[in-house]
Amino acid sequence: MPELPEVEVTRLSFADRIAGARIVSARSGKPLRWALGCDPAQLAGRTVRAVRRRGKYLLVDLDEGLLLLHLGMSGSLSFADTLPAPGPHDHFDLATSLGVLRLNDPRRFGAVVYARSEAAPEAVKLLGRLGVEPLGEDFDPAVFHAALQARNAPIKQVLLAGDIVVGVGNIYASEALFLAGIRPTTRASRISLARATRLHAAVRDVLARAVEKGGSTLRDFSNAQGESGYFQLEAHVYDRAGLPCRVCEAPVRRIVQGQRATYYCVRCQR
Numbered sequence: 001m002p003e004l005p006e007v008e009v010t011r012l013s014f015a016d017r018i019a020g021a022r023i024v025s026a027r028s029g030k031p032l033r034w035a036l037g038c039d040p041a042q043l044a045g046r047t048v049r050a051v052r053r054r055g056k057y058l059l060v061d062l063d064e065g066l067l068l069l070h071l072g073m074s075g076s077l078s079f080a081d082t083l084p085a086p087g088p089h090d091h092f093d094l095a096t097s098l099g100v101l102r103l104n105d106p107r108r109f110g111a112v113v114y115a116r117s118e119a120a121p122e123a124v125k126l127l128g129r130l131g132v133e134p135l136g137e138d139f140d141p142a143v144f145h146a147a148l149q150a151r152n153a154p155i156k157q158v159l160l161a162g163d164i165v166v167g168v169g170n171i172y173a174s175e176a177l178f179l180a181g182i183r184p185t186t187r188a189s190r191i192s193l194a195r196a197t198r199l200h201a202a203v204r205d206v207l208a209r210a211v212e213k214g215g216s217t218l219r220d221f222s223n224a225q226g227e228s229g230y231f232q233l234e235a236h237v238y239d240r241a242g243l244p245c246r247v248c249e250a251p252v253r254r255i256v257q258g259q260r261a262t263y264y265c266v267r268c269q270r
């Protein structure tokens, strides 16, 4: 599943190249998770202003309205001068004066949604409950700590919920909790300011490194292949059940929380 760093790297791969493009035509394929919400023909003639990211949504700003793109479980974007005829999993094409933007999504949990503005109900429905951006200036240790105080759920699940801070997916949550020395089952409300501050730094660090790692592969996808897979970080604990902790050599433990696998070190994380 594309996580925040993959989405950000996808954005970086085509945002500059599509800015200023005039839309020639749009094509919708099979139904995606949510409907486009307008006739694709209406998009023709509009201009792409910029591509932003909010959580795992890409916001393609047009001179009138915007498109919200989500990659779902298996989506990827391509942007190229020309693309072959759409295949069975190519469900949205935006042909522009500067190239074709295409969403390929075999499992169709992704979506492209048109909204008249970011304040319109169709956009608020998707973006309205997102927490702060982990790499942005609004993500502040004291505010983060105060928000955790109000939650009794285990910290790992609070991170994954995305309403305090967005985009900390399963891999990055396990890794950040390891770096902060916090056991994933700890109730969020019991985390001290000092530990919340460490976790805040760890979340930023792990995500920033993943973006950097993905960014270093950008020149390889000159066709703006969003097909990134994961940027394989040197994981400390994620997917390392039974293997020695890289710090203390105790075997990494795997548990299941909210139907998601969690990995942690019993010695390094308390």
Ligand SMILES: [Zn+2]
Residues within 6 Å of the ligand: 245, 246, 247, 248, 249, 250, 265, 266, 267, 268, 269
């Ligand atoms: Zn350890």
